[in-house]
Amino acid sequence: MTDQFDASGRLRHLLTLDGLPRAALDALLDRAQAMVDGDEVNARLAGTAVCTLFFEPSTRTRLSFQRASQRLGADVLGFDASTSSTTKGETALDTFRNIEAMGVRGFVVRHADDGAVAALAAAAAPGSALVNAGDGRSAHPTQGLLDMLSLRQAKGRDFSGLKVAIVGDVRHSRVARSDLQALRTLGAGEIRVCGPAALLPDAQTLAGCVVSHDLDDALEGVDAVMMLRLQRERMVEGLVDSLEDYHRDYGLDARRLARAAAAAVVLHPGPMNRGVEIDDDVADGPQSLILRQVANGVAVRMAVLETLLG
Template sequence: MRDFQLRPDGGLRHLLTLEGLPRRTLEQLLDRAQALRDEAYSGVSLRGRLAGHTVCNLFFEPSTRTRSSFQLAAARMGADVLNFDAASASTKKGETDLDTLKTLRAMGVDAFVIRHAHDGAVAALAEKSGGASLINAGDGRSAHPTQGLLDMLTLRQRKGDDFGSLRVLMVGDILHSRVARSDLHAMRTLGVGEIRVCGPGNLLPDDEVLAGCERVASLDEALAGVDAVFMLRLQRERMVEGLVASLDDYFRDYGLTPARLRRAAHGAIVLHPGPMNRGVEIDDAVADGAQAVILDQVANGVAVRMAVLEAVLEPEPQATTAFGPWCRA
C-alpha cells in the first residue's frame, strides 16, 4: 500500500492510509499543516495555489465535519469544489461506485475525497482512478488518515515533537473505529513512547491491530500518569446489539470524568474525534474543560486537509513554505 500511495519520485499520489507511510512523509505533512494554520482560518494569500484544479467530495456515507473541513480546505487553496452525495444520487439508481467516479473524472475532477462504509473501498477505487488522486475520508473500520494527521498535529502542538517521551491512552470502542486505527498507525510511525488502550473486551480488536499497545482493564489504572487521552465514540451504528449492556454502565466503567482525569499527568490533554456522546464516553465538564483540545482538533483539520490536497495536486510547493522538497520519502 505504501508504494501504491507514493509517486515514483516519493511524492504523495494518494492518501489511503497512514499505515506504512515513511515517518518523514508524515512529519512533512504535519510541518506544512502547521505552516498553513493561519490560512486555514480565513486567509486569502493561497487562493491561487490550487486554481485550475477540481476537487470532488464524493461521499457514499453521511458526514458533516469531514466534508465541511475538506470543502473549506479546497476553497482556501482556490480549487473548484464539487460536493456529490452519492448515497442519495447515482447509487440509488443502480450505478456502481466506479462508474460514478469515472463519470466525474470525465468532467475534469483531479482529486476525489471519498468516504465509504466498506473496508478497502477507497483503495479499490484508487486502482482504477484514471490518473486522479484519491484521499480516504474514512472507509468502514479501516482508516481515516486525515483525522490521524490532525490528531498528531494537535498532540504535537500541545506536547512538543518528542513523541518518544509521551504516554498516550486510547479509550473506548476501538473495534469499530477507523480513527483509532489511523491514530495507532501514526503513533507507531512517529515513535510514541507508550500507548495504552482501555475498553470493554468485546470492543477491543485483535492483537494485530493493537500491536505494541498495553491493554489495561481498569480506566482508573490506565489513566495514571498519561500525557494525552484519546476518547472514542461508541460506534453504535456499526455494532450489533448486546455489545454494551447499557449506556449508563458504560459511562460508569469507561466514561471520562473530572475526578478520573486527575489521575493523568499534570497538563494532560483530552482529544475526541467527534461527534461526542456526552454522558456516555465523556462528561460535560471534561468536554468543555481547559484540558480538552477538541476544538483545536477541528481547527487543525482544515490545515491538515489543505496540506494533503496540496501534496497530491501540487507536489512541488512554491515559496510559501521553507520545509524543502515536498513529501519525499
C-alpha cells in the same frame, strides 16, 4: 493496498497512515503547521476541481475538506449519495469514473466498506488523486494527522516521552487505527488502549500497546487521552450491556481525568456522545483540544490536497 506513491516517489494518494514513512508524515504535519501559522495559500489549486465523494454521513470531515479546497482556490463539487444515481443502482466505481470524466482531479472519498477507497484509487486515471476520508473500520488518515498535529502543538515534536491512552470502542474505530499507526511512526513512548474486551480489536492491531480494561488504571499519569465514540451503527447487538453501564465504566469525567498527568490533554474525533464516553466538564474544560482538532483539520486537509494536487 494500492501504492500511495508514484514511480518517482511522490505521494499520489493518501489512503492510510500504515507504512507511511516518518519523513512523509512529518512533511505533511510541517506543511499543515505552516498553514496554521498563516502561510499564504490562496489560489494554489486554482483551476483544479475537487469532489467530496461521500457515501456515508459526515459533518466535520466533509465541511473541513470543502473549506480546505476553497482556501486553496479549487473548484469544489459536493456529492450526496442519498440524492445521487447510487440510489438507482449505480456502483461507486461507475460514479467515480463519471465524475472523473468531467475533469475532476481530486477525490475525497468516504465509504462504509473496508478497502473501498483503495479500490477506486487502483482504477484512477493518471493525474487523479484520492484521499481516504474514512473507509469502514480500516483507516481515516487525515483524522490521524490532525490528531498528531494537535498533540504536537500541545506537547512538542518529540513524542518519545509521551504516554497516550486511547479509550473506548477501538474495535469499530478507523480513527483509532490511524492514530495507532501515526503514534508508532512518531515514536510515542507508551500507547495504552482501554475498553471492554468486546470492543477491542485483534492482537495485531494492538501490537506494542499496553491493553487494559480498567479506565482508572489506564489514565494514571498519561499525557494525552483520546476518547472514542461508541459506534453503535457498526456493532452487533449485545457488545455493550447498556449506555449507563458503559458510562459508569468507561466514561471520562473530571474526577477520572485527575488521574492523568497535571497537564494532560483530551482529544475526541467527534461526533461526541455526551454523557456516554465523555462528560461536559471534560469536553468543554480547559484540558480539551477538541475544537483545536477541528480547526487543525482544515490546515491538515489543505496540506494533503496541496501535496497531492499542487
